[in-house]
Amino acid sequence: MMAAVLYGKEHLQVEEVAIPEVQSGDVLVRVRAALTCGTDVKVFRRGYHARMIVPPALFGHELAGDVVAVGAGVSRFRPGDRVVAANSAPCLECFYCRRGLENLCEDLLFNNGAYAEYIRIPGRIVERNTYEIPPHISYQDAALIEPLACVLRGLEETGLRAGDTVAVIGLGPIGLMFVRLAKVFGARVIAFGRRPTQLERAIRMGAEEAVSTGTDPNPVKTAKNLTNGRGVDIAIEAVGKPETWEMAVGMVRRGGCVNFFGGCPNESRVTLDTATLHYSEITCRASFHHTPMHVRAALDAVARGDIRARDFVNGEEPLTNLLEVMRHLMSHNGHLKTAILP
Numbered sequence: 001m002m003a004a005v006l007y008g009k010e011h012l013q014v015e016e017v018a019i020p021e022v023q024s025g026d027v028l029v030r031v032r033a034a035l036t037c038g039t040d041v042k043v044f045r046r047g048y049h050a051r052m053i054v055p056p057a058l059f060g061h062e063l064a065g066d067v068v069a070v071g072a073g074v075s076r077f078r079p080g081d082r083v084v085a086a087n088s089a090p091c092l093e094c095f096y097c098r099r100g101l102e103n104l105c106e107d108l109l110f111n112n113g114a115y116a117e118y119i120r121i122p123g124r125i126v127e128r129n130t131y132e133i134p135p136h137i138s139y140q141d142a143a144l145i146e147p148l149a150c151v152l153r154g155l156e157e158t159g160l161r162a163g164d165t166v167a168v169i170g171l172g173p174i175g176l177m178f179v180r181l182a183k184v185f186g187a188r189v190i191a192f193g194r195r196p197t198q199l200e201r202a203i204r205m206g207a208e209e210a211v212s213t214g215t216d217p218n219p220v221k222t223a224k225n226l227t228n229g230r231g232v233d234i235a236i237e238a239v240g241k242p243e244t245w246e247m248a249v250g251m252v253r254r255g256g257c258v259n260f261f262g263g264c265p266n267e268s269r270v271t272l273d274t275a276t277l278h279y280s281e282i283t284c285r286a287s288f289h290h291t292p293m294h295v296r297a298a299l300d301a302v303a304r305g306d307i308r309a310r311d312f313v314n315g316e317e318p319l320t321n322l323l324e325v326m327r328h329l330m331s332h333n334g335h336l337k338t339a340i341l342p
Contacts, residue, residue, distance in 0.1 A: 002342070003116030004322050006059040009047030010330075012323050017058075020113075025123025027077055027130065028069040029085065033139035034114035034340040035062040035313065036329060037147060038172060044326045052087075052110045060114030060340070061087035064133060064142035068118070074126060084142040085121045086129035086149070086295045087111050103153070103289040115322055117342045129292045131299055140309035140339050141302050148298035148307060149290035151177040155185065156294075157285045158234045158257045162186030167223050167251050168207070170238035170262060171198035173312050173337055178236050178261075180205040184306045187234075190226055192219055205311065220250035231256060238262050242270045249273075254280040261287050313337045 001019045006012050022028045040060060043049045064084040067077050077083060088110045090102035097105050113119045121130055133142045151174060166182045168175050171193030182189050183206030191202035191210045199210035209226055213219050224231050231253035237244050240262030248258045249272055276282065301307055314336040317325050325338050
């Protein structure tokens with residue numbers, strides 16, 4: 001089969017490799033759609049991800065497709081089934097899993113290889129984090145559930161309630177998912193982004209206000225002005241820069257909550273005013289990854305039509321063009337997703 005292999009920093013080759021062998025409990029899936037992701041772009045730029053992928057390795061993790069073979073002992077799926085598989089599965093036995101924090105599992109099993117004609121889904125993921133796609137959902141819609149699950153968990157961590165005012169800083173695909181889901185859950189959303197196209201998309205997703213951080217000299221003051229001087233109930237940072245982490249803290253009201261969703265570069269540091277955190281009782285959370293519960297909830301959200309691939313995917317390319325796509329995404333920050341069709 002043809003597959004994308006990551007060899008190191010910006011070193012990606014689409015080449016012929018052996019079709020993965022299916023072991024007991026595994027499933028082999030023919031990939032019908034694999035979506036690009038900001039994490040994949042970071043991995044391509046850096047050449048590795050300490051927890052998710054060490055080169056040389058097959059690449060890509062957002063996918064949906066058809067089962068073509070099953071290993072011994074597999075009873076939930078059979079050839080011909082349309083399925084979507086998450087990119088990880090927890091052990092369910094470690095310290096963190098026993099406390100309901102499966103995303104922090106000490107033996108979290110990751111799976112890569114979505115940018116390929118076929119992908120092997122390991123038995124643990126087959127058992128705990130693979131789902132049949134409802135007939136009315138397209139492959140591209142289904143492939144959205146991995147990042148959507150991360151967003152759902154992030155919103156859950158904030159304690160969002162209907163009627164809350166939420167600031168979303170950063171309007172790439174993840175930020176726009178936050179905008180859309182916060183709106184679905186009954187929040188008023190104020191979106192902060194740099195590019196006019198991002199601000200326009202945020203309005204289409206349901207944001208009541210869209211503020212340009214490129215032209216607004218004081219986004220924190222603007223957030224306060226739009227909330228009668230109090231500040232927002234929840235601020236979500238979806239950029240991954242120390243300065244926007246600090247901006248998010250400045251936007252929330254007394255008793256408000258900040259979610260540092262965007263991962264900053266290694267060794268980053270932020271400066272936060274302790275008096276503000278203490279006397280205003282600011283809650284600071286950070287969200288990493290997802291759990292099987294959130295993956296199931298993401299598939300349900302897609303099935304209900306809460307969120308659709310057409311709002312986030314603005315192009316289709318064959319697998320042979322993946323290197324060109326990655327280079328484009330690396331130089332066009334904030335670009336939406338591309339569907340790779342092996």
